[in-house]
Amino acid sequence: MTLAELAARLEGELVGDGDLVVQGLAGVDAAGPGDVTFAETPRLLAAAEQSQALAVIAESGAVSAGKPLIRVPRPRLAFARALELFAPHWPAQAGLHPTALIGDGVELGEGVSIGAYAIIGDRVVIGPGAAIHPLVWIGAEVKVGPRTVIHPGARLHPRIEIGADCIIHSGAVIGADGFGFVPDETGRARKIPQIGTVIIADDVEVGANTTIDRATTGATVVGRGTKIDNLVHIAHNVQIGEGCLIVAQVGISGSVQVGDGVVFAGQVGVIDHVTIGTGARLLARAAIFGDVPAGATVSGTPAHLHTEQMRIEAAHRRLPEILRALRRLERRLAKLEETE
Amino acid sequence: MTLAELAARLEGELVGDGDLVVQGLAGVDAAGPGDVTFAETPRLLAAAEQSQALAVIAESGAVSAGKPLIRVPRPRLAFARALELFAPHWPAQAGLHPTALIGDGVELGEGVSIGAYAIIGDRVVIGPGAAIHPLVWIGAEVKVGPRTVIHPGARLHPRIEIGADCIIHSGAVIGADGFGFVPDETGRARKIPQIGTVIIADDVEVGANTTIDRATTGATVVGRGTKIDNLVHIAHNVQIGEGCLIVAQVGISGSVQVGDGVVFAGQVGVIDHVTIGTGARLLARAAIFGDVPAGATVSGTPAHLHTEQMRIEAAHRRLPEILRALRRLERRLAKLEETE
Amino acid sequence: MTLAELAARLEGELVGDGDLVVQGLAGVDAAGPGDVTFAETPRLLAAAEQSQALAVIAESGAVSAGKPLIRVPRPRLAFARALELFAPHWPAQAGLHPTALIGDGVELGEGVSIGAYAIIGDRVVIGPGAAIHPLVWIGAEVKVGPRTVIHPGARLHPRIEIGADCIIHSGAVIGADGFGFVPDETGRARKIPQIGTVIIADDVEVGANTTIDRATTGATVVGRGTKIDNLVHIAHNVQIGEGCLIVAQVGISGSVQVGDGVVFAGQVGVIDHVTIGTGARLLARAAIFGDVPAGATVSGTPAHLHTEQMRIEAAHRRLPEILRALRRLERRLAKLEETE
Secondary structure, three states: OEHHHHHHHOOOEEEOOOOOEOOEEOOOOOOOOOEEEEOOOHHHHHHHHHOOOOEEEEEOOOOOOOOOEEEEOOHHHHHHHHHHHHOOOOOOOOOEOOOOEEOOOOEEOOOOEEOOOOEEOOOOEEOOOOEEOOOOEEOOOOEEOOOOEEOOOOEEOOOOEEOOOOEEOOOOEEEEOOOOEEEOOOOOEEEOOOOOEEEEOOOOEEOOOOEEEOOOOOEEEEOOOOEEOOOOEEOOOOEEOOOOEEOOOOEEOOOOEEOOOOEEOOOOEEOOOOEEOOOOEEOOOOEEOOOEOOOOEEEOOOOEEHHHHHHHHHHHHOHHHHHHHHHHHHHHHHHHHHHO | OEHHHHHHHOOOEEEOOOOOEOOEEOOOOOOOOOEEEEOOOHHHHHHHHHOOOOEEEEEOOOOOOOOOEEEEOOHHHHHHHHHHHHOOOOOOOOOEOOOOEEOOOOEEOOOOEEOOOOEEOOOOEEOOOOEEOOOOEEOOOOEEOOOOEEOOOOEEOOOOEEOOOOEEOOOOEEEEOOOOEEEOOOOOEEEOOOOOEEEEOOOOEEOOOOEEEOOOOOEEEEOOOOEEOOOOEEOOOOEEOOOOEEOOOOEEOOOOEEOOOOEEOOOOEEOOOOEEOOOOEEOOOOEEOOOEOOOOEEEOOOOEEHHHHHHHHHHHHOHHHHHHHHHHHHHHHHHHHHHO | OEHHHHHHHOOOEEEOOOOOEOOEEOOOOOOOOOEEEEOOOHHHHHHHHHOOOOEEEEEOOOOOOOOOEEEEOOHHHHHHHHHHHHOOOOOOOOOEOOOOEEOOOOEEOOOOEEOOOOEEOOOOEEOOOOEEOOOOEEOOOOEEOOOOEEOOOOEEOOOOEEOOOOEEOOOOEEEEOOOOEEEOOOOOEEEOOOOOEEEEOOOOEEOOOOEEEOOOOOEEEEOOOOEEOOOOEEOOOOEEOOOOEEOOOOEEOOOOEEOOOOEEOOOOEEOOOOEEOOOOEEOOOOEEOOOEOOOOEEEOOOOEEHHHHHHHHHHHHOHHHHHHHHHHHHHHHHHHHHHO
8 A cells, every 4th residue: 555545545634755655554663664653742753753664644734854744633543544454354254164053043144254163052143244253152042233243262141132343352251140149048158040131232342351240130231332451350230331441450349330431440449339420530450449420530449539549649658757757746745845 | 920939939928919920030220010129128128119029028027018028037048049940041051962072981970961062081070960061171080070060161171170069150260280480590480380189169159261270289279168250360279268259350379278258359369378267358459468367357458457457548548637737746846946 | 200210300319218109299288108398498398307298309418307308409499390200291182183173374393283173273383392272262374383382272363473382371362452442533432453463482371361462563572481370461562571470460551561580479560651670579469650670679559669668558557546646746735835
């Protein structure tokens, strides 16, 4: 692809030689002589100009010190689109692999592909264009929406629903039993059957080896456009809104309610039955032991408002100094008292 | 099923119209007009009476404001039993699937089911009524007890033992190598072979994508009736007692000794070689850097007794105020000193 | 094997009856009458002498109180070597299992074994002596080095590279998409295609259910001799040096740079884009929010130098006392002020 063609595909404004051939795309640190990179600010553009890159996707109005530019309103978004053009395509399978096992009463939409040694349970419904990779297990009566991709070794337990345009990564387990027990008359833990389901809306991504448990009754729900990273745990009966970002190793306990657009940074933990308001931001490693108001940014263990937490943390580091100051004050005070 | 039939099955006392037809079961928040719900206290019963539910499982002696009741000594336990009656049955397989691969010298008890593309190693012994779901891998010489269920994609490494009535969830890995290395003469990490095993007693549940490593020598042990949630890590040579509850994302380091009835809340971490006494409760996110006495409740990073931790945490939040108070005291003291 | 034979294999000095028959190996706590154990210090040797063990691998110059000894310069290393002699061998498969699916243009080195229901993508290259266990999925164009072992159910996504003598444990997912999104014009998260790769050098171990994501562009890299435990998350574009140890449930965010010989204890978290210097030690549960200098030992949330952290933590435990001391000072000061 030439630079002119790339600029056209990105609906950007080309500055420089459009006949140059784009060999690949790379971040500024790794860009080689055939690569196009991107820069969101003048400072980053200056750095990109120093790199080996062939050309730079930069903001509208950016001025080049020498390298060709593709000017766009949102360089990072345009770079993502350029990556789509260069992304290799690794299809699950053309059609149905002969070793794929398809249950009774399964409905497959047009263009569904199902990989080797994948297993599709009875009465499963798979929408058009969906891709089921090898070694996937889909239990009975699951619904998978159009164009959704299920990566190798993911497991969808019976009767759950996955929307359209979702991506379920390798090893994710959706719809295993929630963790529910009740002491019986002898005090032993008796399993509470988990007869509910999981409903995942459209355009959701679920990371590798992440687990989303089915509800005790009713449904565990993940809203439209929510993106979930690897090794996340979402317990039974959790309700997650739309457009949330949930970074790796987050754990969300049972029956938590999460509004729209909430960001969970890595390793955040949320205790059961709390409510996280719309647009809240839970910073890395925050431990949430109570409700979080809409729009709040919280951090710490236990979590406080981040502004408060920063003040606490600043004082926390000074604790040895505080102890020393206290002892000094005591000595000075004792001296004064003596002189009384 | 009619309400009268359900009451009889639960050995409860019916109050109201026994001919009503029970369509399902649900928590009070989600109960529809055909659902039976439950209430453990008068306050929760009042809420349940306001719901759409058809009837309520309530404590003995509870008084209805209008809805039919099934009175029982333990409403939550009775609700768990009711769920068992309504739980859909998703069998692993009727008998042995033709694609299941069974090794040499395997002993299968009566009524064992083995799903598609499951692999059973040589000399494996599987007790009567056990269900091995599709895509499970069981290494050589593993023992699986009667009625135990191994969910899709779980992996049992060679020579480990799983008791009776266990449930091993999807993607769990039991018996992979412990993490053990020793520097060689050149300082490089040399693997210490992990030739021990894992022994899991009866009535244990192991969550999805949880890992339990085999011992270096001897055995990693999980006691009877212990329940383990998703994404938990149990390292080599850990000894866990009976009737413990281990919530999601807990990590237990090598050679830790855990008594009976210990509760690990979510994301707890335990350093290696410590002892957790019987009945201890480790609250969410606690970081255990030393022994925990029997019966103790601990929290925090590092963990302290929870009562102490609450006092520390209360003071911790007041740290900025403490700093200000210190500065005020210093000023006042300086003023006094001047006047001397 | 006799004790004399074992001593010869370990190049150790035998003290005592070389005709004794070694039945197994065990740590001192679990050693039975036929087992050889080890002791690194005189104190541990005294304990080992009290055990049931048949004989003890001890340091050069150690003096026995009765049991036969094998004296070596490094008892723990010698014990690891002895374990190698006694380790059972569970081969992946002799040669290629008839149900293994091998893609087009695959190159298999001499002595490669591939287990049942394993899937090898097109143009994969597997070095001599490598062992691919059952139910493994290897995507197109992956390279696997000589003698590397891939355990059951591990998944290697397309075009990644694994070095020689590596061990990839069950359920590990290497090369799934990094977690990258950019808001589009409407504010919705749009996926940034992850077109980079993962490069794992020689002699690396990757734990069960661990995830290592592919880079956005370029490569996520794990250096030679680095050992990674279970349930670890390594995000896109992370660069890890040689000879690191990464204990269970660690999470390393995107683009983190890690030097050689770094130790991550359990449940450590590292925020994105920071640098961890060579030889740093990150203690259990440390939360890394900034660069860590070479050789530093850090702990805490957020992490500080461990020596500082210990002082802070000592004062932290005394916070309730600090509060009381402050109040006392205030009262005493007020009294003094009154008397002025």
